[in-house]
Amino acid sequence: xxxxxxxxxxxxxxxxxxxxxxxxxxxxxxxxxxxxxxxxxxxxxxxxxxxxxxxxxxxxxxxxxxxxxxxxxxxxxxxxxxxxxxxxxxxxxxxxxxxxxxxxxxxxxxxxxxxxxxxxxxxxxxxxxxxxxxxxxxxxxxxxxxxxxxxxxxxxxxxxxxxxxxxxxxxxxxxxxxxxxxxxxxxxxxxxxxxxxxxxxxxxxxxxxxxxxxxxxxxxxxxxxxxxxxxxxxxxxxxxxxxxxxxxxxxxxxxxxxxxxxxxxxxxxxxxxxxxxxxxxxxxxxxxxxxxxxxxxxxxxxxxxxxxxxxxxxxxxxxxxxxxxxxxxxxxxxxxxxxxxxxxxxxxxxxxxxxxxxxxxxxxxxxxxxxxxxxxxxxxxxxxxxxxxxxxxxxxxxxxxxxxxxxxxxxxxxxxxxxxxxxxxxxxxxxxxxxxxxxxxxxxxxxxxxxxxxxxxxxxxxxxxxxxxxxxxxxxxxxxxxxxxxxxxxxxxxxxxxxxxxxxxxxxxxxxxxxxxxxxxxxxxxxxxxxxxxxxxxxxxxxxxxxxxxxxxxxxxxxxxxxxxxxxxxxxxxxxxxxxxxxxxxxxxxxxxxxxxxxxxxxxxxxxxxxxxxxxxxxxxxxxxxxxxxxxxxxxxxxxxxxxxxxxxxxxxxxxxxxxxxxxxxxxxxxxxxxxxxxxxxxxxxxxxxxxxxxxxxxxxxxxxxxxxxxxxxxxxxxxxxxxxxxxxxxxxxxxxxxxxxxxxxxxxxxxxxxxxxxxxxxxxxxxxxxxxxxxxxxxxxxxxxxxxxxxxxxxxxxxx
Ligand code: ADP
Ligand code: ZN
Numbered sequence: 001x002x003x004x005x006x007x008x009x010x011x012x013x014x015x016x017x018x019x020x021x022x023x024x025x026x027x028x029x030x031x032x033x034x035x036x037x038x039x040x041x042x043x044x045x046x047x048x049x050x051x052x053x054x055x056x057x058x059x060x061x062x063x064x065x066x067x068x069x070x071x072x073x074x075x076x077x078x079x080x081x082x083x084x085x086x087x088x089x090x091x092x093x094x095x096x097x098x099x100x101x102x103x104x105x106x107x108x109x110x111x112x113x114x115x116x117x118x119x120x121x122x123x124x125x126x127x128x129x130x131x132x133x134x135x136x137x138x139x140x141x142x143x144x145x146x147x148x149x150x151x152x153x154x155x156x157x158x159x160x161x162x163x164x165x166x167x168x169x170x171x172x173x174x175x176x177x178x179x180x181x182x183x184x185x186x187x188x189x190x191x192x193x194x195x196x197x198x199x200x201x202x203x204x205x206x207x208x209x210x211x212x213x214x215x216x217x218x219x220x221x222x223x224x225x226x227x228x229x230x231x232x233x234x235x236x237x238x239x240x241x242x243x244x245x246x247x248x249x250x251x252x253x254x255x256x257x258x259x260x261x262x263x264x265x266x267x268x269x270x271x272x273x274x275x276x277x278x279x280x281x282x283x284x285x286x287x288x289x290x291x292x293x294x295x296x297x298x299x300x301x302x303x304x305x306x307x308x309x310x311x312x313x314x315x316x317x318x319x320x321x322x323x324x325x326x327x328x329x330x331x332x333x334x335x336x337x338x339x340x341x342x343x344x345x346x347x348x349x350x351x352x353x354x355x356x357x358x359x360x361x362x363x364x365x366x367x368x369x370x371x372x373x374x375x376x377x378x379x380x381x382x383x384x385x386x387x388x389x390x391x392x393x394x395x396x397x398x399x400x401x402x403x404x405x406x407x408x409x410x411x412x413x414x415x416x417x418x419x420x421x422x423x424x425x426x427x428x429x430x431x432x433x434x435x436x437x438x439x440x441x442x443x444x445x446x447x448x449x450x451x452x453x454x455x456x457x458x459x460x461x462x463x464x465x466x467x468x469x470x471x472x473x474x475x476x477x478x479x480x481x482x483x484x485x486x487x488x489x490x491x492x493x494x495x496x497x498x499x500x501x502x503x504x505x506x507x508x509x510x511x512x513x514x515x516x517x518x519x520x521x522x523x524x525x526x527x528x529x530x531x532x533x534x535x536x537x538x539x540x541x542x543x544x545x546x547x548x549x550x551x552x553x554x555x556x557x558x559x560x561x562x563x564x565x566x567x568x569x570x571x572x573x574x575x576x577x578x579x580x581x582x583x584x585x586x587x588x589x590x591x592x593x594x595x596x597x598x599x600x601x602x603x604x605x606x607x608x609x610x611x612x613x614x615x616x617x618x619x620x621x622x623x624x625x626x627x628x629x630x631x632x633x634x635x636x637x638x639x640x641x642x643x644x645x646x647x648x649x650x651x652x653x654x655x656x657x658x659x660x661x662x663x664x665x666x667x668x669x670x671x672x673x674x675x676x677x678x679x680x681x682x683x684x685x686x687x688x689x690x691x692x693x694x695x696x697x698x699x700x701x702x703x704x705x706x707x708x709x710x711x712x713x714x715x716x717x718x719x720x721x722x723x724x725x726x727x728x729x730x731x732x733x734x735x736x737x738x739x740x741x742x743x744x745x746x747x748x749x750x751x752x753x754x755x756x757x758x759x760x761x762x763x764x765x766x767x768x769x770x771x772x773x774x775x776x777x778x779x780x781x782x783x784x785x786x787x788x789x790x791x792x793x794x795x796x797x798x799x800x801x
Pocket of ligand 1: 192193194195198244245246247253406407
């Protein structure tokens, strides 16, 4: 018997090995194995079993790791799809489907080496400093896992062996299970009686679950995900988009749909963005399924767990003791089997996209996995992505609407404040318009709470000399440094570079002592507020204020219990937090997000405004939202004001269609990176020519080649409606040509320099990403780049900077 093995070296290749007689029956698809590779022994994963090989003189597998294969054939198939579609090496894709903690051999099979302190009669023998340190820890803890001990004492096994020789400690293997939630008391909950909208939605989901059987075949990406409207996909949708504001009862629907999956003998995966993966969220799921006939463990997978905890949570699922897996992005690979339901909450969240290889989008992987395993998929959001909305419109997904909050709360009243007028009347640009100031004063008087939102941390965005125009820049990134007042430091928000604030303008010809701060950040808002309302209790929440893990809980706890009056924050506070006493939300500069060089800028602004306004009026009192903006009539702002989801999406779709942006195409973003700008630029041009040649985008045919990304940036940042069509034509491209691939660039990335690397980009847009990815993989393989220039391929990028 032959086993085909991929190795954990990104080689884009598989190797055949003999299965030796003693391992027969132990090696199966998905097994982790150790094999000889050259002079080394390396770990790999069996991807196929074959009778024979075209290679001769095969080496044998050395050993099988673990008694149960780790990757199920189903998840393996998913990994293959990821490699194909996201244009990465299969090894890279495989790595992401298994948590590091599970992959590592030493993490073991629920058995770990434990070190135990032995009782020692009489005087301790003489110990070296390191041995003494190790002993001190162990003496206090009595017994602990070897790995943990070594990490804690920051030493090696050699030190420990000395102690063992001296008869102070003993090592023995032991099964341990770590439960990160072991200390919590969870009260069981019963299903609630659904309101009519909830009941209708749940009924559709249950019908789909009951009507499905595993299709067991691989659909291509265009069919399964967004994209072509020419799909042959005709069975009724088994992907749902559950559209409902926070508090409309989505989670209750998830819980009852999961219960149905369990009744059918199936399990479920629940994806939530990392930031929403709070103990409260997890508790709601555990509480429902902690007892009763459907009782099961709920496994939690996220990045804050220790390696050991992650290992155990994963194995609970693999062994079928936990039938529900809840987690962030990578939980989509949880080995739940059979899988009946996948939930993707806040499906529009960009954190579902992994920003390193494999650059997969967990929502899209969820849909693909659903197709492969016959599982029903429910995407939930108050502000769905345009892609998902479009898929509902063209019949791929079914839209389920929850138009009202469960408690019948009205949507808050949204007022737009035209900051241009405010600026004209006063001197310069204020942080608070008189209207917002007044509203805050009112709330303070009435003892109600306020949330102020600004999507920029720090004090001022930049340090500028009013005489010579000097702006303090990061030496390694092409961005201005941000002023942080408490520490009197300038900080780069890209790479973290820190430097002291200069006392005078650093330009030797200027030396102006009155160097000033331009722009605005959350710290500045906090300080201004303190001057305006000296008695108000103000607290700020952004990543600077959150130095420790507990800070998040503490700040929110204080706000919830009314210890603070005003909460200032960045997007961190935009999501899913429930504060009944908040009746006012102020958005300081709503247009900040609009001016990003990204075609999704409008969509993001709309989503952000909608989410942030959702924070107001959650109790008995109706809420009020003030949106301060310099472009008050921008559609993203106006539609958000009217809570008009459909209106915004329809007109945004029109804009995307005219410029052939997603969802009317799929994007591949190729970024070349290096320290020498000329080399990067040259390589980008070389790659551009290769692509033209190999993808058949010859210049004469290539009406489809656009001159440069900078054009696109401006169209992205706001050419819409009837302005867009001539712009597209001016670039010589007919707006509607179904089959073609459009190449734009190479051009400097919007953020040209980051962490000392220069970056150039090429953007491809196509209706057929699977085909393009395959082509790209070939082109990349044969591409010769200078040694110090690297290429990354990002399929369906969410961040274009
Ligand atoms: P979402 O997930 O959309 O934010 P939730 O499911 O969390 O909404 O519901 C919001 C609140 O309303 C929760 O406290 C939940 O327990 C409650 N709730 C949900 N559905 C019902 C219902 N049918 N009857 C009574 N309360 C409900
Ligand atoms: Zn920097």
